[in-house]
Amino acid sequence: MAGDISIRLPDGSEKALPSGTTAGGLAQSIGRGLAKAALAALVNGTEVDLSAVLPDGAEVAIVTENSPAGREIIRHSTAHVMAQAVLRLWPGAHYAIGPAIEGGFYDDFELPGGAHFSDDDLGRVDATMREIIAEDQRFVRSERTIDEALVLFRDQPFKREIIEAVRDGAQEHDAAANEDATGAVISTYANGEDFVDLCRGPHVPSTGRLGHFSLTRVAGAYWRGDERRPQLQRIYGTAWESAAALAEHLHRLEEAERRDHRRIGAELDLFSFPDEIGSGLPVFHPRGGTIRRVMEDYSRKRHEEGGYLFVSTPHITKRELFEVSGHLVSFADGMYPPMELDGGQLYYLKPMNCPFHILIYRSRQRSYRELPMRLFEFGVVYRYELSGVVHGLTRVRGLTMDDSHIFCAPEQMPTEIDSLLSFVLGMLRDFGLEDFYLELSTKPEDKALGTDEEWEVATEALRVAAEKAGLELVLDPGGGAFYGPKISVQARDAIGRTWQVSTIQVDFQLPARFGLEYVGADNARHRPVMLHRALFGSVERFLAILLEHYAGALPTWLAPEQVRVLPVKADNQPYAHAVLDRLRAAGLRASVEGADSGVGARVARARTQKLPSVVVVGDRDVAQGTVGVNRRGAERDERGVPLGLFIAEVTEQVATRAVAPGPTVAAADS
RNA sequence: GCCCGGGUAGCUCAAUGGCAGAGCGUCCGCCUUGUAAGCGGUUGACGGGGGUUCGACUCCCCCCCUGGGCUCCA
Structure with missing residues (x-):
């Protein structure tokens, strides 16, 4: 041919x-x-x-199959097979939308008689899916008119709703809406005798191409993500092109679990969540408290250098403050209920610090000469998070914001945002986070205060600053706060996950609501612009991110215990304490663990506690004024290191905030 | 708040409608130790409250805490 x-x-x-x-x-x-x-x-x-x-x-x-697009097809096709399996096992079930997601797929179902999936059901669904895969059914594409599709899916209300939405002009990801001369066309994919679904495709040629999957969990999910609509039963799974890729994925999940800050917090005795106190209310033990103190001390030092003014405000306030700020209207549900006293006066626990800082600004007449005025506080706030969202230290009900509010003249705003962004990124880098991108959140559709023009000016100022920072900028339409747009800094951690950390928000609204003013060079009154900024976000959450990023092995400068001294036997105890005194005199956090058990056991214990350095001192060290050094991560120990040299090494790690305990400055003799 | 799980000692995990166990940890001894865990002993738990039952850790109800999702996130 x-x-x-x-x-x-x-x-x-x-x-x-x-x-x-x-x-x-x-x-x-x-x-x-x-x-x-x-x-x-x-x-x-x-x-x-x-x-x-x-x-x-x-x-x-x-x-x-091993490309991102190929994996998406595998996952999407596996979701079809899962829906097919569920329909086999629960005849009459309704199925909803089953997309591929990062790393896997899910599908939502409504089971006959309002039944729910249990974990045991996952095994049955899995087994049925493997039967379907063994049958090697072809995926067959067809195109139908809207009316034909409505008949085909007459018993499937969710599918009908999608088809009707397509008919009414909506863009549906899950169903093809290819226009042709006769009107909208719906594409469907069938496999086997018993299954057909709305789908744009494409799919793998046949179910035999699938099989490297695992069903991971069941969950509830609202139809269309809307809590006013029915809650469906969702099954999540993961699927890959090969057994090796699946195994690697499962290994990554294990790695994430190993780094889970809740696990590390318990293992390293950093913090706990006593039942008696309540959900989302952590207590920090001495070691966790030390890490916080170091984080906060460093932050204070940097803020002081950055021209911030330190303020302090109370935890409760009369109702009126949050009425004026507008928070009560939007967030009453997220606040702890008020305390009533003094004959009907209502007091609230503060869910944020801004109105307090505003009152400090407003405490007297301000001059343009005072601007920008940067107020800073580690402010403890309380938010009544829904019970289902409380999570470790990352979502708590009592948290410490490293909160700053900057009052500036409108013309100062662009410069101030610029320097603020570089201040923020610099500090994040000091904590060892290096890989960032920025997200720009714009005006929300509802609940926004202020004019479109104000929003545009503020959004543009943020956008320009973000571009100057030279980082990737992602748009988050409608994601702003009710009073203004924001930039948020997203940081990638050591295993590639992203965390939202710092936010910078522009606010024209609260200055107006509180009637803020300054007297300009022209002797007239002007309204300042306010910038809201949290750098860590919350101290608790940032600590959680660091713990997961470092898998608990914090850099020396942040480690709660930096050096542990182990005397080989009781005779060496006095020398061990002399070493301890020298370490402490050098400003290091150190301790001695006496010779109540073998050196090997004590070293092993110190390793599980992720100490950056462990020094062993025996008779030879006593005689020579040396120590035996075990650095975290090193293959083997180093004997006979002069004590002065070791101390210089560790203080250098602290001063430079080095991420890993480095080798000695100069190798000691053997 | 909603859906599906879970709650046994400080941690990890067992067992049973009829006396609740182990390892690690804690504490106390012994051992005096040069690098991934020396020996012996000790301590210590059924999340809370109701109900069913002769008897409940076990079955039922409510609450608390917790895991994974959904929704939310000033």
């Missing part, structure tokens, strides 16, 4: 093929390996099935 069509490949080459060749046929013609790895194709920028016939002149790329 002569080459009737010509297609172009990603490398720019042209290929002639018989007309009627499918994407899968193209893969075959290129090579056996590619054909084996092929799952779908990208034709003129649109993903299609391998069974799709290629048009003449098309640009075609084969989507392989």
Whole structure:
């Protein structure tokens, strides 16, 4: 057959093929390996099935199983098989939307008679899915009119709702809405005799291409993410192109669990959540308290250098303050209920510090010469988080904000935001976070105060500052606070997860609500702009992030105990204490553990407690004034290090905030 | 707040409608130790409250705490 069509490949080459060749046929013609790895194709920028016939002149790329697009197809196809399995096991179940998500997939169901999935059901669903996969059913695409689709899915209310939304012009991700001459067309995919779903595709050619999956958990989820709508039963799973990739994924989950700050907090005796106190209310033990103190001391020092003024405000206030600020209208549900005293006067625990700082600004007439005025406080606030969202130290009901409010003249705002952003990023880097991107959150659709123009000015100022910082900028439409837009700094940790840390918010609203003013050079009164800024976010949450980032092995400068001294035997105890005195005199946090058990056991214990340095002192050290040094992470110990040298090394680590305990400055003699 | 799980000693985990166990830890001895855990002993728990039962850790109800999600996040 002569080459009737010509297609172009990603490398720019042209290929002639018989007309009627499918994407899968193209893969075959290129090579056996590619054909084996092929799952779908990208034709003129649109993903299609391998069974799709290629048009003449098309640009075609084969989507392989180990690419991001290929994995998404595997996950999406696995979600179809899961829905099919659930329908086999629970005839009459309704199924909703089953997309691929990062690392896996889910699907939502409504079971007959209002039944719920239990963990045991996961095993049954898993087994049925493997039967379907063993049957190697083909995925067959069809296109139908809206009316045909409504008939086909007459018993599936969620599918009908999607189809009706397509008919009414909505863009649906889950159902194709390809316009043609006769109107909207709905594409569906069927596999086996018993399953068909709305779907844009593409899918793997047949269910036999799947199988490296694991169902991970069941959960409730509201239909369309709306808490006023029915709650469906969701099953989450993960799926990969190979057993090795699946195993690697499960290993990453284990790694995340190993780093879980709640586990580390208990293991290293840092903090706890006594039942008697209540949900989301941590207590910090001496070691955790030490880490906090070091974090806070360093932060204070940097703020002092940065021209911040330190203030302090009470934990409770009369109702009126939050009425004026507008918080009570929006957040009464998120606040602890008021205390009533003095004949009906209501007092609230503060859920934020801003109005207090505003009152400090307003305590007397202000001059433009005082601006920008940067107020700073470690303010403890209380928020009544919903019981279902409380989580370790990252979502608590009592938290310490490293809160700053900056009052400046409008014309100072761009410069101030610039320097604020670099101050924030600099401090985050000092704590060892290096990899950032920024998110710009714009005006929310409802609950926003102020004019569009004010919002635009503020948003633009933030955008310009973010661009100057030279970091990737992601838009978060509608994500701003009710009083203004914000930039948030997102940090990636050691295993690639992102955490929102610092936020910088522009606020024209509260200065107006509280009638703030300053007298300008022109002797007229002007309204200042207010910037809200939290750097750690909350001390508790930032500590959690650090613990997970470092897997508990904090840099020396942050470690609650920096050096532990181990005398080999009781005779060496006096020398051990002399070493301890020298370490403490050098400003280090250190202790001695006496010779009540073997050196090996004590070293092992210190390692599990993630101490940066452990020194062992025996007879030879006593005679020579040396120590034996064990550095965290080092393969073996180093004997006979002069004490002065060791102290210099550790104080250097502290001064430079070095991430890992380094080697000695100069190797000691042996 | 909603859905699905869980709560046994400080931690990790067992067992049973009829006397609740282990390892590690704690504490006390012994051992005097040069690098991943010396020996012996000791201590210590059914989250709380109701109910069913001759008898409840076990079955039922409520509450508290907690894990994973959903919703929320000033």
